[in-house]
Amino acid sequence: MAKKKISIKDIAKSLGISITTVSFILNGKAKEKRISDELTLKVEDYIKAVGYKPSHLAQSLRLGKSKVIVFMVEDISNQFFASIAREIEEKAYKNGYKIIYCSTNNDPEKAKTLIDTFKVRSVDGFIITPTPNLENTIIDLIEDEFAVLLFDRWIPSIDCNYVVVENEKSAFEATLHLINNGCKNIGFITVESDQIQMKDRLRGYNEAIENHGLKSNVLMLPFQNPSDQGLSQKIQLFIQQNADLDGLFFATNYLAFEGLQALNTLKKRIPIDLLVVSFDDHYFFTLFQPNISAIEQPLESIAEKLMEGMLRMLDGEGTYLKDFKITLPNTLHVRASSDAKK
Amino acid sequence: MAKKKISIKDIAKSLGISITTVSFILNGKAKEKRISDELTLKVEDYIKAVGYKPSHLAQSLRLGKSKVIVFMVEDISNQFFASIAREIEEKAYKNGYKIIYCSTNNDPEKAKTLIDTFKVRSVDGFIITPTPNLENTIIDLIEDEFAVLLFDRWIPSIDCNYVVVENEKSAFEATLHLINNGCKNIGFITVESDQIQMKDRLRGYNEAIENHGLKSNVLMLPFQNPSDQGLSQKIQLFIQQNADLDGLFFATNYLAFEGLQALNTLKKRIPIDLLVVSFDDHYFFTLFQPNISAIEQPLESIAEKLMEGMLRMLDGEGTYLKDFKITLPNTLHVRASSDAKK
DNA sequence: TATTTTTGATAAATCCTTTTAGCAGCGTAA
DNA sequence: TTACGCTGCTAAAAGGATTTATCAAAAATA
Structure with missing residues (x-):
């Protein structure tokens, strides 16, 4: 009825x-x-x-605006993206916008398909963590006058607004922190990837290492699904082959989780045998014994800036924002895992 | 251009x-x-x-269907909901549907506002984890012939389709498992809440306890934001006041995380001093030393059933599905934390 | 040859809104 | 008396699709 x-x-x-x-x-x-x-x-x-x-449908049809923003990330079930989603959602609803989400799995083809789908669904804007090879698709999007904002990573070759964090600087500082706490041989564990934020983190590490005349020691793991097996074993092997390691810097938290398993298996004691620090703070780092030092990204500020940019584009200034290329600072939380005085 | x-x-x-x-x-x-x-x-x-x-807008206007499903959960940044979101998303896109998400924070007013918003936005269906006092809103929704599916919890007083898990049975079994491993005094740590899944878990625990002539020992924590302070201290106090505890059963994973902190602080050794098991399995439970036993909900099956029900309603059978009230079984993973033979 | 059927296509209504252009009616100024 | 401006309201187009009812021409039947 x-x-x-x-x-x-x-x-x-x-x-x-x-x-x-x-x-x-x-x-x-x-x-x-x-x-x-x-x-x-x-x-x-x-x-x-x-x-x-x-009827919002009729209004959208008439006005050519749907009040829908697409939030396209690598994996919405990843804590980092989910947390930002939560913040974005809140701010969007407050301003009369809805958020549709989708996960690319870092697959360019899936990303392109999704973007195509949404283009014809008359959404107003896109918030995107770009996969590789997405330049042209994004250029098209901008040419078609959609509001576009990249985050987490950006694409140097195109002029597109973004919100990212100080990857290089924070990686530099975290490495420095390990050095200042007495590390002479710091391993950097990262993932094989074109993602610019990963390259920046590596660069930050290398700079600090070189500045102090140390030897760079990088384990580059294949890019794969975090839940895939074998990562932990590979890290184990790396640690065994580098017996003189006295510090480990993980480029992102899921690598740290695998690494901690490896250290556990090898009966390495943190921070006695090794100091440990990781990029991307996580609730679990404060639960783990000892607490793990980590670089925290400012989730709320990221979300805030993203929505600020979106709303400026959608509610006024139009699809081109002069110089909305934002790099936010992180916070290094020093905890027991990297505290030499312990 | x-x-x-x-x-x-x-x-x-x-x-x-x-x-x-x-x-x-x-x-x-x-x-x-x-x-x-x-x-x-x-x-x-x-x-x-x-x-x-x-133009999907024009089609929607004409046909009165928008191919949009609302996914309304307590908190999209919660791992459990985010994981299901991920699965749902996948299946929805495959069938030409989009998912809009929103978090209620378990606040009935926010939930009502959101539902009202979406009703006029001509969405086709709702997948909802109901907050308290949502009966009437949901009844309205069903009367207005929206496709509605509850999950995680359902509302006994109304005839609405749902997908939930065997909370009572799994809690019973987990308690039994502790008993079989020698526990005589098992504490159940839960949260003050009307949520039916929480009540069911408590009931399952109590049944097993009574069946074996043991004493029920429940810590009912105030319902609050998981990130709020003080939970861990309260659990600590509980453990101290019940010196004879030899087992702990946490009603959900974030309580377990807080509890593990407490046990750590108190220098209680798992599984020597106490056995531990938790509802809602989590990646960290296998990372933590010792690994924590936990009841895993079948995320993928939940998502599958939800989308199956939705699609049946939207693409054919209409908004009333006879007897789509589904209760799925969980899996108890026995790990070191509750293995007495250790 | 006259009538009916089939074929191949279309006009127009409809979904619900926004917005431009315009229409009466009335008072005022010239 | 004529012209003009104002007031209060509305007709109709547009936005992009779906679908019902209809129509002309060709083919089949009587």
């Missing part, structure tokens, strides 16, 4: 006036369009009484 | 035929509507050549 949805036309008919008048009143243009106060009030009362709500 | 979007009308004009014909061909009704093969081919070629894609 579904209540038939009431439309603007029904209201007009019931009140014996025109659709136009109702629409003007609905959109707060009564004064501007010289609708009498008397009629305005009458219509407003009636609308409230019947609980009329305009 | 945005390419102007091409519409069905443009195609008709370019080809000198009617909109109707184009539409019929687009919808695969060429044969049925006796459009000649020759013309059909010509139109299809043209459509491919210009890369025309129909």
Whole structure:
């Protein structure tokens, strides 16, 4: 027994006036369009009484704006992305926008397909963690005047707005922190990937190492699904082959988790045998014994900046924002795992 | 320089035929509507050549279906919900549906507001983890002939389809497992909540306890944001006040994390001093030393069933599914934390 | 040849809104 | 009296699709 949805036309008919008048009143243009106060009030009362709500579909069709933003990440079940999703969602709803999400799995083909799908679904904007080889798709998007914002990584070769963090600087500082705590042989464990944030982290590490005349020692793991097997074993092997390691820096938290397993298996004691620090802080790092030092990305600021940029594009300044290329600072949390005084 | 979007009308004009014909061909009704093969081919070629894609907005408006499903959970940044989101998303896109997500924070007012918002946005279906006091809102939803599916918890007082897990049975079995491993005094740590899944877990625990003539020992923590402080201290106190505890059963994983902190602080050794088991398995439980036994919910099956139900409602059987009230079994993973033979 | 059927296509209504252009009616100024 | 401006409201187009009802021409039947 579904209540038939009431439309603007029904209201007009019931009140014996025109659709136009109702629409003007609905959109707060009564004064501007010289609708009498008397009629305005009458219509407003009636609308409230019947609980009329305009159809957003029809509005979108008419106005060419859907108030939908696509949030496309590598994997929505990843804690980092899920947390940002949560913040974004909050801010979007507050401003009358909805968020549709999708995961690329870092697969360029899937990303392209998804973007194509959404282009024709008349969404207004895209917040994207780009996969490799996505340049042209993103260029098209911008040319088609969609609002586009990259985050987590950006694409140097194209002029597209983004919100990222200081990967290089923080990696530099974390490495420095290990050095200052007495490490002479620091291993950097990362993942084989074109992702610019990963390259930046490696660069930061290498700079600090070189600055102090140390030897770079990098384990580059194949890019694969975090839940895949074998990562831990590979890290184990690396540690065994480099008996003189006295520090480990993990380029992201899931590598650290695997690494901690490896250290456990090898009966290496943290921070006695080795100091440990990781990029991407995680609740679990404070649960683990000893607590693991980590670089925390400012999730809330990232989300804030993303929505700020989106809203500026969508609600006013148009799809091109001059210089909305934002790099946010991280926070290094020093915990027991890298505290030599322990 | 945005390419102007091409519409069905443009195609008709370019080809000198009617909109109707184009539409019929687009919808695969060429044969049925006796459009000649020759013309059909010509139109299809043209459509491919210009890369025309129909406007989903217009289709939705016309057909009254938007191909959008709302996924409303307590908190999308929670690993459990995020993981299911990921699975749902995958299956939805495969079937031409989009997923809009939102988090209620378990706040009934926020939930109602969100549902109201989406009702007028003409979404087709709702997948919901209900907050308290949501009965009437959900009844309205069903009366308005939206496709509705509850999950994680359901509402006994209303006839609404759902997908949940065997909370009572699994809690019973986990408690039994502790008993069989020699526990005489098992503490159950849960959260003050009307949520039916929490009540069921408590009931399962109590049944097993009573069955074996043991004493029920429940710590009911106030419902609050997991990141709030003080949970760990409260658990600590509980453990100290019950010196004879030899087993702990956590009703959900974030309580276990807090509890593990507490045990750490108190220098309690697992599984020597206490056995530990938790509801809701988590990656960290296998990372923690010793590995923590836990009950794993079948995420993929849950997502599968949810989408199966949704699709049946949306693509055919209509909004009322007879007896789609599904309870899925969990898996108890016995690990070092509850293995007395250790 | 006259009538009916089939074939191949289309006009127009509909979904619900926004917005431009315009229409009466009335008072005022010339 | 004529012209003009203002007031209060509305008709109709547009946005992009689907679908019902209809129509002309050709083919089949009587």
